Amino acid sequence: MAKVLIIDDDFAIQASLGLLFKQNEFESASAQGPVAAMSMLRETNFDLIILDMNFTMETSGEEGLKLLKEIKSLLPTIPIILITAWGSIELAVQGMKLGALDFITKPWNNEHFLQSVRTTLHLSEQMGKKGTLSRKQLDEIFDFSDLVGRDPAFVKTLETIGRVASSEASVLIFGESGTGKELFAEAIHNNSVRKNQPFVKVNLGGISTSLFESEMFGHIKGAFTDAKSSRIGRFEMAHTGSIFLDELGELDLSSQVKLLRVLQDRSFEVLGSSKTRSVDIRVISATNRNLNNMVAEGEFREDLFYRVNLISVQIPPLRDRPGDIPLLVNHFVEKLRKTYKRPRIQISNPAIEWMKRLSWPGNIRELKNLVERVILVSNKDIIKLEDFTDEYKSGPQKTSKTSIPEVGSMTLDEVEKNMVVKALDHYNNNISKAAKSLGLSRAALYRRMEKFGITL
Numbered sequence: 001m002a003k004v005l006i007i008d009d010d011f012a013i014q015a016s017l018g019l020l021f022k023q024n025e026f027e028s029a030s031a032q033g034p035v036a037a038m039s040m041l042r043e044t045n046f047d048l049i050i051l052d053m054n055f056t057m058e059t060s061g062e063e064g065l066k067l068l069k070e071i072k073s074l075l076p077t078i079p080i081i082l083i084t085a086w087g088s089i090e091l092a093v094q095g096m097k098l099g100a101l102d103f104i105t106k107p108w109n110n111e112h113f114l115q116s117v118r119t120t121l122h123l124s125e126q127m128g129k130k131g132t133l134s135r136k137q138l139d140e141i142f143d144f145s146d147l148v149g150r151d152p153a154f155v156k157t158l159e160t161i162g163r164v165a166s167s168e169a170s171v172l173i174f175g176e177s178g179t180g181k182e183l184f185a186e187a188i189h190n191n192s193v194r195k196n197q198p199f200v201k202v203n204l205g206g207i208s209t210s211l212f213e214s215e216m217f218g219h220i221k222g223a224f225t226d227a228k229s230s231r232i233g234r235f236e237m238a239h240t241g242s243i244f245l246d247e248l249g250e251l252d253l254s255s256q257v258k259l260l261r262v263l264q265d266r267s268f269e270v271l272g273s274s275k276t277r278s279v280d281i282r283v284i285s286a287t288n289r290n291l292n293n294m295v296a297e298g299e300f301r302e303d304l305f306y307r308v309n310l311i312s313v314q315i316p317p318l319r320d321r322p323g324d325i326p327l328l329v330n331h332f333v334e335k336l337r338k339t340y341k342r343p344r345i346q347i348s349n350p351a352i353e354w355m356k357r358l359s360w361p362g363n364i365r366e367l368k369n370l371v372e373r374v375i376l377v378s379n380k381d382i383i384k385l386e387d388f389t390d391e392y393k394s395g396p397q398k399t400s401k402t403s404i405p406e407v408g409s410m411t412l413d414e415v416e417k418n419m420v421v422k423a424l425d426h427y428n429n430n431i432s433k434a435a436k437s438l439g440l441s442r443a444a445l446y447r448r449m450e451k452f453g454i455t456l
C-alpha cells in the first residue's frame, strides 16, 4: 500500500485528503509545517508527498518553495504533487522547475486528484533512480499509439505531456509546421480524465477579428444583422472537455484581450445576451511562432502568454531526429498498404538513407506527403531511391498546368474568389501561408474572405 505524506497547515484539507486516501486504499499521514514534515520524512519512508504551497498566512509561497528545495535535497527522487490556489500559478510553475511532478489547484475534483496521484506514483516507480522513462515504459502507462518516434528528445516531450495530461494545467505546444502539434494536443486530451468529453479544435489563424466573438462565444438570434439564428460558441461546445487553440500566435491584439478574459474568469457572455455563462474547460494551445519574441515586440500580450503557457512543450523538428525517419516511413507505408490494398509495397533502404539526409522544412507532414505521392505515382511494389529523387525534384507543389479561364467565362472577382479558396484549401486553412502564396498580407486576405463571404 502506497504511503502518502500530506503537508498542509489547514486541518480541513488534511482531514478531507486523509479520508479520500483511506477510501482509495492509500495510507496517509499529515504534517502541519516544515519542521514536522522534515522530521517525518527522516523517520519514515513515504512514496509520495502532497505539498500545499500556500501554507501559513503568508501567500507568496516562498516558504513552500523553500520546503520543496529542502525535501528535494534530502530525498531527490521522491515524487511530489503541489497544491496551489487559483491565481498562484507562477508558483506551481516554479515548483515544477524545482522537480515537483504535478500540481493541483484548489478547489479540486477528487477524481482528478486521484488520477494525478496514481499517474505520479506510477511514473516515479518506473523512473526509478534514472529519473527518465523509456518509450516502452511510457507506452505501458499512456496511449501514445499515434505518435511515432524513439528519439530521446522526442521521448522526453512525450514524457512531459504524459506527466501533465491528467492535471488541469494549460499546455502550450511549440513546434515548426508539420511537427505534430495537433497530434500532441489530441494525445494530451486522450490521456486525461476528460477523454470522453468533447475535444474542440479552433484554428485561431482562420477566424477574422469581426467574427471572433460570435465564433468563440456564440450569439443569439438577432444579436447582429446577419444573426438569423442562434449559434453555440466553441467555448460552450468544449464545456467539461478540452479546447485546442491552434495557431495562437496569429491572434490579433483585440481578440487576445477577449480570450484572456474567458481564460481568467472561465466565463463569458453570448453575443446579444446579457447572461454570463461559466465553462469548465482545459486549454491546450499551439503555435509555430516564437511567442517570446512576439511578447517582447508587443505583438502578443504577456498576461495571455502566461495564462496559456503553464506547461510548455517543444516538439523537435524532424531534421534533428533523422533516426526516427525509418520508423515514420514504415508507419506511413503500413497505413498506405491498407488504404490502397497494396500489401507488398516496400521502400528500399537507399531511399530511406537518402530521406535521413534531407532537411524537411515541412517536417512530418512533408515526409508523409512525399511517401504517399511516390507510392501513388510510381505504382510499383518496391520503391527505389530514383522514384523518390524524381518526385522530390518536381517539388511538393507540383500542379498540372492550369490555364487562365476563357474571356467572358468568369469575372475578375470570381477568379479572385476561386484563387483565395484554392489557396486556403491547399494550406489547410492556414491564413499566413495562404496569404503568403497569394502575395497578400494576412489582413488583406481576411478582407477578401469577408468580401467574398468565405468562412473556414
Ligand SMILES: Nc1ncnc2c1ncn2[C@@H]1O[C@H](COP(=O)(O)OP(=O)(O)OP(=O)(O)O)[C@@H](O)[C@H]1O
Pocket: 146, 147, 148, 149, 175, 176, 177, 178, 179, 180, 181, 182, 183, 184, 288, 328, 331, 364, 365, 368
Ligand atoms: N510523431 C508522429 N507520428 C506519426 N505521425 C505524425 C507524427 N507527428 C505528426 N504526424 C503526422 O504528420 C501530419 C502533421 O501533423 P500535425 O497536423 O499534428 O502537425 P502540426 O504541427 O499541427 O502542423 P501545422 O503547424 O502545419 O499545423 C499529420 O498527418 C500527422 O498525423
Ligand SMILES: [Mg+2]
Pocket: 181, 182, 246
Ligand atoms: Mg496544426
